[in-house]
Amino acid sequence: xxxxxxxxxxxxxxxxxxxxxxxxxxxxxxxxxxxxxxxxxxxxxxxxxxxxxxxxxxxxxxxxxxxxxxxxxxxxxxxxxxxxxxxxxxxxxxxxxxxxxxxxxxxxxxxxxxxxxxxxxxxxxxxxxxxxxxxxxxxxxxxxxxxxxxxxxxxxxxxxxxxxxxxxxxxxxxxxxxxxxxxxxxxxxxxxxxxxxxxxxxxxxxxxxxxxxxxxxxxxxxxxxxxxxxxxxxxxxxxxxxxxxxxxxxxxxxxxxxxxxxxxxxxxxxxxxxxxxxxxxxxxxxxxxxxxxxxxxxxxxxxxxxxxxxxxxxxxxxxxxxxxxxxxxxxxxxxxxxxxxxxxxxxxxxxxxxx
Amino acid sequence: xxxxxxxxxxxxxxxxxxxxxxxxxxxxxxxxxxxxxxxxxxxxxxxxxxxxxxxxxxxxxxxxxxxxxxxxxxxxxxxxxxxxxxxxxxxxxxxxxxxxxxxxxxxxxxxxxxxxxxxxxxxxxxxxxxxxxxxxxxxxxxxxxxxxxxxxxxxxxxxxxxxxxxxxxxxxxxxxxxxxxxxxxxxxxxxxxxxxxxxxxxxxxxxxxxxxxxxxxxxxxxxxxxxxxxxxxxxxxxxxxxxxxxxxxxxxxxxxxxxxxxxxxxxxxxxxx
Numbered sequence: 001x002x003x004x005x006x007x008x009x010x011x012x013x014x015x016x017x018x019x020x021x022x023x024x025x026x027x028x029x030x031x032x033x034x035x036x037x038x039x040x041x042x043x044x045x046x047x048x049x050x051x052x053x054x055x056x057x058x059x060x061x062x063x064x065x066x067x068x069x070x071x072x073x074x075x076x077x078x079x080x081x082x083x084x085x086x087x088x089x090x091x092x093x094x095x096x097x098x099x100x101x102x103x104x105x106x107x108x109x110x111x112x113x114x115x116x117x118x119x120x121x122x123x124x125x126x127x128x129x130x131x132x133x134x135x136x137x138x139x140x141x142x143x144x145x146x147x148x149x150x151x152x153x154x155x156x157x158x159x160x161x162x163x164x165x166x167x168x169x170x171x172x173x174x175x176x177x178x179x180x181x182x183x184x185x186x187x188x189x190x191x192x193x194x195x196x197x198x199x200x201x202x203x204x205x206x207x208x209x210x211x212x213x214x215x216x217x218x219x220x221x222x223x224x225x226x227x228x229x230x231x232x233x234x235x236x237x238x239x240x241x242x243x244x245x246x247x248x249x250x251x252x253x254x255x256x257x258x259x260x261x262x263x264x265x266x267x268x269x270x271x272x273x274x275x276x277x278x279x280x281x282x283x284x285x286x287x288x289x290x291x292x293x294x295x296x297x298x299x300x301x302x303x304x305x306x307x308x309x310x311x312x313x314x315x316x317x318x319x320x321x322x323x324x325x326x327x328x329x330x331x332x333x334x335x336x337x338x339x340x341x342x343x344x345x346x347x348x349x350x351x352x353x354x355x
Numbered sequence: 356x357x358x359x360x361x362x363x364x365x366x367x368x369x370x371x372x373x374x375x376x377x378x379x380x381x382x383x384x385x386x387x388x389x390x391x392x393x394x395x396x397x398x399x400x401x402x403x404x405x406x407x408x409x410x411x412x413x414x415x416x417x418x419x420x421x422x423x424x425x426x427x428x429x430x431x432x433x434x435x436x437x438x439x440x441x442x443x444x445x446x447x448x449x450x451x452x453x454x455x456x457x458x459x460x461x462x463x464x465x466x467x468x469x470x471x472x473x474x475x476x477x478x479x480x481x482x483x484x485x486x487x488x489x490x491x492x493x494x495x496x497x498x499x500x501x502x503x504x505x506x507x508x509x510x511x512x513x514x515x516x517x518x519x520x521x522x523x524x525x526x527x528x529x530x531x532x533x534x535x536x537x538x539x540x541x542x543x544x545x546x547x548x549x550x551x552x553x554x555x556x557x558x559x560x561x562x563x564x565x566x567x568x569x570x571x572x573x574x575x576x577x578x579x580x581x582x583x584x585x586x587x588x589x590x591x592x593x594x595x596x597x598x599x600x601x602x603x604x605x606x607x608x609x610x611x612x613x614x615x616x617x618x619x620x621x622x623x624x625x626x627x628x
Contacts, residue, residue: 013503014496195489202488202495203474203481210464210475217462220424221542222450222479231485278466 003348019197036186041179049178050251056284056291057182057189058246063271063283064196065239070269071278072200073232074212075125076133079118079140080240080268085260086114086144087241088163088248089154095166096156103168103249107188111241117144118237125229141262148257155257162256165249181250188246192239197280199235208232209278240268274329276338285337297321373594374402376435377578378423378546383432385418385602392418393429393602400546400580405572407581407589409613410599411622416582417459419599420548423580424449424456450479455544457535459551459582465524469534472523473509476541477502509537513567529560536567546578547571553585561585565592590614598622 003024010016020026044053066080091110095101121140125133148154148161155161168175168184175184199205207228210218215225248255267290275286297318301309309317333340378400385393393415400406408416421427422434425444434441436452455476464472481502487495510519513533518526523534532552539547552568553561565588571577583589589596590610598606598619606616613619 013500013507017496017499017503198491199485199489202491202499203478203483204485204488206467206471206475207478209467209471210478213464213466214462216426217458217464218475219446220426220450220456221476221538222447223475224447235485 059287062243069236073208079137081264082144083240084244087244091245114241115238122233276336279338282338379435404594407593414599453545455539456548476538
């Protein structure tokens, strides 16, 4: 009964084109933002902030990046982690080599480095599609990690290839506690998510989706597939790059190239598949699912069996249940959690009537 | 032949004045490897007319449309668009020159709503860049609303207001064809290429589609090149008809001339041996 759009008339196209045309959605979004910006810092423990909320936010950003490329522009990629690495090492080097480099600018520049690299590795998409393109982006994944290890200039000649993120300092204000790092991450992710949403509802987004859905027709309408695909690669890699920089600066503190391996790329791919391909909300839900589920399983294993299980068996059981749940979700709703949410909203609008 | 060069200024079936030749195809030949899709075909399209291309399956009709809007490049022949010769062009250039088309097998963007599909049709006219889109404030928003107004006109014209937010994949076939016409119309083309807009429709849907085509021609003065298999429709609404068979032109003229052309009758009905 509460979720009704009845009585909400739109008199202008501007009202009709809002991101949340229904009032209840707008209120809901405001409540969610207020909760995460104001309430969470007050109630969340350090563990929650550092081990759960910050990584969920960062992975959401990376998932938005991959979703732009795969979900909206239809180009499959297995190189997301590598683009994150470019962003992380890019931001690190800008901070290191330029005196007085503002942190936010370094993050943006790191993202732009990733965008340039992304466009370069996106060039094969002009010729090949689908799984074959995925294999081509696999080259990006291996090449970039290899290059970051091989040329130790990138890690400032550290013997192990590990970089330690510099202190985060914006306008003389140090972001050194988990709460501040969380708020900084949240603010960046919120702004970038809004920009991404704007992009996909604009002509740029329609060009991407047109190329995804029917490239011949898109071309006949006057869309240049090359421009659409490469811009998707650029924006997607930019988002992954910023996520990578945050991964280094607000989450881990120290990163090495090997940390951005194929496993991480797959993890991000799973996030968008489970969350919902071609959905902004799905990027967040997928990231939360993939980060939280293993922790949840771990905790519930411990409460169920205590310490009676051998350590190896316990962790393997977790993996088995994790895999099983992913398969279960994909069978129940192949379009992801975001679709489940949309279906629930449709039902809610009619409730308590079935039709 | 006489009627083929129908006098300029004659009335079309919908009452429009027929104007100058806007598209002139001269001795077009197109082959894929050893297969000759089109052989030495010449005909022209005049402004404001409805020009039909008919012929049995595999006659080369769709290839002809693909040549017109730059998807295929003929090996031989010359194409003049508004008097300007063009040899090689890509579909983007054709779209920029005001040529829009629909496809034989519906080529809508399945994951997008009706509104977004038609908005995409205005792609060539949207000038904001990616950064402006990301900020979506001021210029980009203004542009979006300006184009939305135009798109709503197309939606009203085609009487599809009730489905504007529906994903096109969920629509029945006849409506999808209508949306595809809408997407082409949104570009405000001067030359509209329709590839079997009535295939697979029932009589009522065909009547609706005929009405839309005639209205487009009449109200906007759009020149239309039409491929269609329903002879009743073709003979009723076309100003001139060109007949292809096995990639060769076998007839050209007004519907009446074509109907009585012996080669055409032979191609459609066969000959007695």
